[in-house]
Structures are given as C-alpha cells and as structure tokens.
Amino acid sequence: MSKNSRRDFLIKAGYGLGGITLSGLLPGGGMLATVANAATLGDPLAPKATHFPAKVKSVIWLHMDGAPSTIDLYDYKPDLIKLAGQPIPASFLKGIKTSTRGGAEKLYVSNRTWKQHGESGAWFSDLLPNLAQHADKIAFVKSSVTIGATHDISILKLNTGDLNPGRPSLGAWIQYALGSANSDLPAYVVLYSGDREPTGGSVNWSSGFLPAVYQGTAFRPGPSPILHLDRPELIAEAQQRDNLDLLKRLNEHHSGFYPGDTELKARLNAYELAYRMESAAPEAVDLSKESDATKELYGLNEEATRDYGTNMLRARRLVERGVRFIQVVSGPAIGAGDRRNWDAHQDLEDNHGAHAKAVDKPIAGLLADLKARGLLDSTLIVWASEFGRTSYGESGTGRDHNPWGYTQWLAGGGIKAGTTFGQTDEVGLQAVGDQTMDTYDLHATVLQLLGLDHLKTTFLHNGRSERPTVVYGQVIKELLV
Amino acid sequence: MRKLLLPLIIFMGLAGSVVAALDEIEGDFMQDIEDIQKSMASNISLQDAATARSEAVELEAMFKDVEDFYVRKGDAADAVDWSKDSRTYLTEIVKALDAKNFDVASESAVALAKTCKACHKIYKTDD
Numbered sequence: 001m002s003k004n005s006r007r008d009f010l011i012k013a014g015y016g017l018g019g020i021t022l023s024g025l026l027p028g029g030g031m032l033a034t035v036a037n038a039a040t041l042g043d044p045l046a047p048k049a050t051h052f053p054a055k056v057k058s059v060i061w062l063h064m065d066g067a068p069s070t071i072d073l074y075d076y077k078p079d080l081i082k083l084a085g086q087p088i089p090a091s092f093l094k095g096i097k098t099s100t101r102g103g104a105e106k107l108y109v110s111n112r113t114w115k116q117h118g119e120s121g122a123w124f125s126d127l128l129p130n131l132a133q134h135a136d137k138i139a140f141v142k143s144s145v146t147i148g149a150t151h152d153i154s155i156l157k158l159n160t161g162d163l164n165p166g167r168p169s170l171g172a173w174i175q176y177a178l179g180s181a182n183s184d185l186p187a188y189v190v191l192y193s194g195d196r197e198p199t200g201g202s203v204n205w206s207s208g209f210l211p212a213v214y215q216g217t218a219f220r221p222g223p224s225p226i227l228h229l230d231r232p233e234l235i236a237e238a239q240q241r242d243n244l245d246l247l248k249r250l251n252e253h254h255s256g257f258y259p260g261d262t263e264l265k266a267r268l269n270a271y272e273l274a275y276r277m278e279s280a281a282p283e284a285v286d287l288s289k290e291s292d293a294t295k296e297l298y299g300l301n302e303e304a305t306r307d308y309g310t311n312m313l314r315a316r317r318l319v320e321r322g323v324r325f326i327q328v329v330s331g332p333a334i335g336a337g338d339r340r341n342w343d344a345h346q347d348l349e350d351n352h353g354a355h356a357k358a359v360d361k362p363i364a365g366l367l368a369d370l371k372a373r374g375l376l377d378s379t380l381i382v383w384a385s386e387f388g389r390t391s392y393g394e395s396g397t398g399r400d401h402n403p404w405g406y407t408q409w410l411a412g413g414g415i416k417a418g419t420t421f422g423q424t425d426e427v428g429l430q431a432v433g434d435q436t437m438d439t440y441d442l443h444a445t446v447l448q449l450l451g452l453d454h455l456k457t458t459f460l461h462n463g464r465s466e467r468p469t470v471v472y473g474q475v476i477k478e479l480l481v
Numbered sequence: 482m483r484k485l486l487l488p489l490i491i492f493m494g495l496a497g498s499v500v501a502a503l504d505e506i507e508g509d510f511m512q513d514i515e516d517i518q519k520s521m522a523s524n525i526s527l528q529d530a531a532t533a534r535s536e537a538v539e540l541e542a543m544f545k546d547v548e549d550f551y552v553r554k555g556d557a558a559d560a561v562d563w564s565k566d567s568r569t570y571l572t573e574i575v576k577a578l579d580a581k582n583f584d585v586a587s588e589s590a591v592a593l594a595k596t597c598k599a600c601h602k603i604y605k606t607d608d
Binding site for chain 2: 095438464465466471473
C-alpha cells in the first residue's frame, strides 16, 4: 500500500479478496496446502493451523537498508588488519566476479577495536557496544550469500526471494499461511523512518501473486500511521457506525440474491477492518503510556537513536498485539552525510559510525525489553541485509557490495543462542566450507520457527504450485534448539 | 531409389547425433533446464507423480549432456561432479516418485536446485 491511505486499503483489500474468490474456482482452490485449506472465503485472515507446533508467534525482521559492512561489526578478521593496504591475493577472488564497480582494490581496514563478549565469546566491534551486551542471545550466520546486483534488486531478493517483482514477500506468505491473530490490526506491518519510503518501495512488502489482502501495511512515522484512517471530523462515531451498519445490512440483503458472490462479503470485511483499525492502529503506535525507563531503554531520549528506537518500541507493542510479521527498515541517520542508509562506498567511518549508533541502543533495548516481558521466547528477531561489503576498499575510504559472504543473525524463540553458523575466509570476503545460508534458507528457517513447512506452504498460481522458497530452501537446523 | 534412401537416413541420423552433442552450453538450453526444474518442483508439490517423473527423466538426460560437455571441455572437474550429482538427485526423485514419496522427492529437488546454484556461481556468465 504505497500511499498508505484508507481508500487504498479498502480498494486493494477488496481486489485481493476478489482474487481469492476467483482462485477458489480453480482446481486446487488456489489454496493448496493443509494450512491454507483452513481459510474461509469469507475471512481470508482467519487464523489457520500450522504444519507443526510453532516456536514463535511473531517475527521482527530488521532490514539494514544499504548493506552494512559486517566485517566492521561482527566478523573479526585479524588477517585483514595485517594485510590492509595490499592488493587482495588472487586466491581470495577465486570463483567470484568483482566487476560490479570496477574490480577489486586494495584491502581496507577501518579504525575499529574488537572485543569478545558473553560466555559465547562472540566478537563485536566498538560500533555496537550496547548490542554486544546481548551476545549470548544471538545466533550468528557468518556465511550468508546472495545474488549481488543493485540494492533494489538484492533487497527484493531479501524480501521476496526473487530478483524481479511479482513474488510475494516473506511477510505476505506468513500472513497468507497463518492468518491474523488480531482482527483489529493487519498481521503484517512495515515500519520505516524518514520522510520517504525505504529503498525499493512497496514492492518489498507486496503480496505478489497472492491475493492483495496479504500485502504488508506500511505504518508511516508519526502519530497517524495510516493516512486518512481517522474518522472525518464532522462525523460522530455513532453516526459512522450507523452508516457502516446500514451498508452492512444492504450488502447482506444484496448478497442474499447472490450466495456465491464472496467478493461482496470480502469487501464488507475490509470496511469493518478499516473501522476497527481507526482506534487500534493509532493505539498500537502510541508511546505516550510507555514509562520513562522504557523510553530511555530504546534510546528515545537521544536524537541519534530516537527514530529507530521509536520503531523498535512500536515493534514490541505490535508483537504484544499479535502482529505476525513486523518488517522494520533502517532509515536515515544523523551525521551519516548524504547517505540515507548503510551504503558506504566512501566515508565508511562517518557512515557506519552514524548508522551503527542509530540502531545499536534501540535493538539492544528491544532484546532486553522482550526478555524482561517474557516475549523473547515467542518472538524471532532477524538482523538481515541485502548483502554485505567487501574487504577490499573503494574510493579509499569505503567498501563495495559483497554478496559472497557476510553476517546476518537471529535471536529469540527456538534459536540456539550464543552460536555461530558458517564462516568467511581469512579476509572476510567469501563464505567458505559447506555451511552457507542463502536467502531461501533464511526464509525456510523463519517459516520453520513459525510452524510452517516451506515445502508445503503453497499457492496455485497460473497452474503452478508456488512456494516462498521458489525451488530452493533448506532449514538451517544448526541454528535451531 | 530405396537403395539411396537407406544410406541417407543413416547419414541424417549420424549428423543429428553430432548436432545433439553440445558444443557449448547455450543460455536457452539452461533456461529449458530451469523451466522444467520449476515445473517438476510444482508437480511434485501437486503430487502429480507421472508428470513429475517424466520431467525428472528428461532432466536427467539433459544433465548427461551437460556432463558430457564439461568432460570434453576439460579442466572443469567440479562442473562434471555437479552434473553427476544432479543426475543422482534426479534418479532419487524418480525412485521417490515411483514410491509416491513426495516428501523425499521434494527434498531431492531442493538439493538439485542447490547444486545448480553452486555450478552457476562459477560457470554462469552474465550475458
């Protein structure tokens, strides 16, 4: 919902539900798997059964927009420090194409200090001092791989599993497969900071070929998360309720003549959800009743951390209200120069200093708060990015894109905390060994924790059984308890 | 006339077999493999054993061509191994489908796809 308006919501939700109506007429009903068969045509967001017991109820998907250099955050490489300033040995480049931006320059090291933390001894750089205190809550994947292209394309892959628009995002698949746990809120919410939509835009929370009702709902920054959601000023609540009741009666009367027309029923559901969201959505993101200590925990008292901290605290509140998938896109950071995101082709020191500061305390606050409230065991937190950054430099002060080996992490329910899966080579450029994790594997693992078999979470589209992981995907069992 | 026809047919047959051997891996050929692979994965999911099986058999033959190509090309032992692995997975898929074991067939199809990605990382060109 790119424009975030109530009108858009109603129109698209109605079309989406109409899509279900049509797909329901196809062989297989459009809804194939046992999970989806629990759906009723009248309410596509009705809760549905999992394939097996779930470990978590909600996912907070932290997309680090622009691709941070994880060799400057988590993946400590003493050899990179030793070899800094030298051309990268050819042996490290075997099997990769470095032509994206003009080849490999000399190895580059930033001005970092490193320390091990927690009983796990996980390495953190000085850029993440607060998150480092939660080392033992985290399972690192230091061998993430993907397809490196432009940010837009690789972000699309991160969220949908494909390089081209058209496939559903992970959150949409989850909403489709599980339905909603809170009938007053969307089950899939996107949070972002700043005055513009995140890189790549709404295609990254699209429902793709799934019915549009499963797309993510972007909550804008500020007190009014969805444009025009508020009741018109001159209409009283009772008056609006009367209008909707009249509309409902008329529609029900009309649908009595066409019992097979579920689109009408679906449109009515969309009206009712929008009505319920009028109060539920603003309340969900209203932080006025949070304690001062909580606000401090998330960094709301500091300018540098306020925006991202607000989103982290909103994410916790959405988890408490049963939202299934919260996609949080990191945003602009004070002091990061003209770069809105982590994309440090130059001036990595300033860029990463600012962006790390913006997210470090808020994410640490989120982990601490979820733990304190007993929610960490039922929530999955994922640090993800479209790719990492190269160990060789660019422009003398930055790093290029690296899809061949970078770090992502998971924390929360069902996760084998304090562990590390996979590794990169001695300079942190490529994943080495058999333990690698592509986007599809990450998606399969997230779905597994939600109680969904990625191979059986399917939807019939154009005669083909489609699934979130396309034809790929293996659950990374080493990450799971 | 019949005396001439038989040698002509034999010649055309031999010529055809030479043409069938891959001189290079064409993008279209690999695209066909990818399309059939996606269709096979779908048919396994839909539990259409007969169609999925025929696709697995077709893919196995195509990967034999790929394997033969890399053997002839030389200096590509890893590609030969990946081709052989692919054929092994496809044989497993056929067996699983014969036993109506769609879960095993799905797992093998995922392993096949992963092998494709590993090979593409080294040998797929961007053009």
